[in-house]
Amino acid sequence: MNEYQIAARSVQHHILSRPELVKRYSWAIPDEESIRAIVGLRKPILEIGAGNGYWASLIATAGGSIECWDIEPGMHVDGGSEKLWYPVSKGGPEILGPQHRDHALMLVWPPFNTPMATDCLLQFMKAGGRSLIYVGESMGGCTGDDEFHRILGSHWEAIRHVNNPTWGGVRDRVCLYERMEDDRRQRPRGEDLP
Numbered sequence: 027m028n029e030y031q032i033a034a035r036s037v038q039h040h041i042l043s044r045p046e047l048v049k050r051y052s053w054a055i056p057d058e059e060s061i062r063a064i065v066g067l068r069k070p071i072l073e074i075g076a077g078n079g080y081w082a083s084l085i086a087t088a089g090g091s092i093e094c095w096d097i098e099p100g101m102h103v104d105g106g107s108e109k110l111w112y113p114v115s116k117g118g119p120e121i122l123g124p125q126h127r128d129h130a131l132m133l134v135w136p137p138f139n140t141p142m143a144t145d146c147l148l149q150f151m152k153a154g155g156r157s158l159i160y161v162g163e164s165m166g167g168c169t170g171d172d173e174f175h176r177i178l179g180s181h182w183e184a185i186r187h188v189n190n191p192t193w194g195g196v197r198d199r200v201c202l203y204e205r206m207e208d209d210r211r212q213r214p215r216g217e218d219l220p
């Protein structure tokens with residue numbers, strides 16, 4: 027159990043609230059299986075929109091190689107995080123280039139209804155990237171925009187899902203994707219995967 031999960035238990039005892047936990051840690055709740063699945067990809071990871079780097083710190087501790095960017099490092103909530111858990115550089119989708127084609131792109135709770143997740147995915151695809159780690163909700167949820175979910179549905183294939191712990195009323199999960207070959211781009215738009 028990681029620090030977030032221990033702290034999440036304190037919510038039951040009204041010691042901490044969800045906003046306090048999100049501010050200190052992350053919008054999504056990591057667990058051991060999620061981190062193991064991500065590290066198990068055995069690819070260097072580029073995380074964009076990394077907030078305060080909490081997921082990255084767990085991945086690095088578990089032996090993964092990860093670099094992080096955010097348009098405003100540590101400012102993933104109003105007022106900002108108390109600390110950065112891992113180095114997060116200032117930047118966004120524009121940092122992605124052909125030198126990253128063998129990396130995995132990681133997006134954890136990309137902002138709702140802005141083009142950020144779509145821009146990252148398109149830029150990564152343009153760079154030749156084929157591996158994606160997405161932690162968020164599916165089409166119609168509160169992470170990413172419709173275009174992002176459409177591209178995921180038509181050009182990417184889920185190879186693994188982990189049902190990480192979530193807050194009540196939220197249905198985010200950890201999904202590992204691989205880019206489909208061109209002749210397989212037939213998946214219906216935004217289809218939810220098993």
Ligand SMILES: C[S@@+](CC[C@H](N)C(=O)[O-])C[C@H]1O[C@@H](n2cnc3c(N)ncnc32)[C@H](O)[C@@H]1O
Nearest residue numbers: 052053054075076077096097102118134135142
């Ligand atoms: C909902 S927060 C999630 C943060 C973190 N991944 C987490 O789970 O706590 C979305 C993050 O995306 C970042 N962001 C928004 N637009 C961005 C952009 N164009 N480039 C890079 N980061 C961006 C925000 O600063 C914020 O940290």
